[in-house]
Amino acid sequence: MSLKKQDEHDHMGWMQEKQLSPIEKGYLFTLIWLDKRFRIVDYLELLEGLYYRTNLQMPKSHTEQYNLDNKFWYWYPLYALGSFSTIAYVVAAISGALLGFYYSPSTAASLAAGCDATVAYCSIAVIMQDLQFGFMLRSIHRWSAQVMTAAVFLHMLRVYFTGAYKEPRELNWILGIVLISLTMVFGYTGYLLPWDQLAFWAGQIGVEMSLSIPIIGEWVAQLLFGGFSLGQATLQRMYILHVFLLPFVVTSLIAIHIGIVWMQGIAEPH
Ligand code: HEM
Structure with a gap:
């Protein structure tokens, strides 16, 4: 053998x-x-x-160092805000991926019967009126996105008021600033996708804000909005940012952010 x-x-x-x-x-x-x-x-x-x-x-946590195992810190629930942001993000990502099966990012006139607007607008109308549980899917997406924005902001306040941004956690604070900014860009790009009046005028404000930047304003408007007036190029840019670029970047940054918390240990209350 x-x-x-x-x-x-x-x-x-x-x-x-x-x-x-x-x-x-x-x-x-x-x-x-x-x-x-x-x-x-x-x-x-x-x-x-x-x-x-x-x-x-890993450094010893404050609780381990001072044998405070039995203490309950009344602000501990606020330490859940980061995880709450992560959960809201996951819900938004899953519901968004499902919405992607029905939404079309086009400003062309829709040929659908009973919808005299753009293809983008009418695809949302189909989700809301014809798709089984479509209104629920869209509401879950909108609500989770808004809950995430609020949770991220409150999480930042928690980190600030407990002084958790101090050495050695400065890098994670800066990463947090990038994350809250990208969360807002996520919200803005998504807000434009229905291509309704709210979206159109929010887009217009975005173009004007870009144009108001000294020297590079025109270039920024061209890059972000595809021109100085809104059209297909604008919607396409918002769409690809919202469903492709931002999900990759934000998911990776959240993973690094939480990885750093895992390596450094949590900054516990003193
Ligand atoms: C997408 C957004 C974000 C997610 C998903 C997220 C997630 C998390 C999670 C799960 C933790 C573990 C502790 C906790 O939950 O409180 C944490 C800690 C931390 N976060 Fe965030 N965070 C985000 C945004 C931010 C922002 C905007 C800031 C500040 C500008 C920030 C700064 C920090 C810092 C410094 C820590 C370490 C805190 C400690 O050790 O006590 N994060 N984050």
């Missing part, structure tokens, strides 16, 4: 001897099968080593 076959034979014999339950047997069999082909045990050990090394670098 070859060495490998002998190994396999020994493993199976060991499993029979131990009188394992069918679930345990299934688990071990799968593990051994996968390990033979992909060396997963080596990689799992590598990950485990990495995990312990990273955790060794």
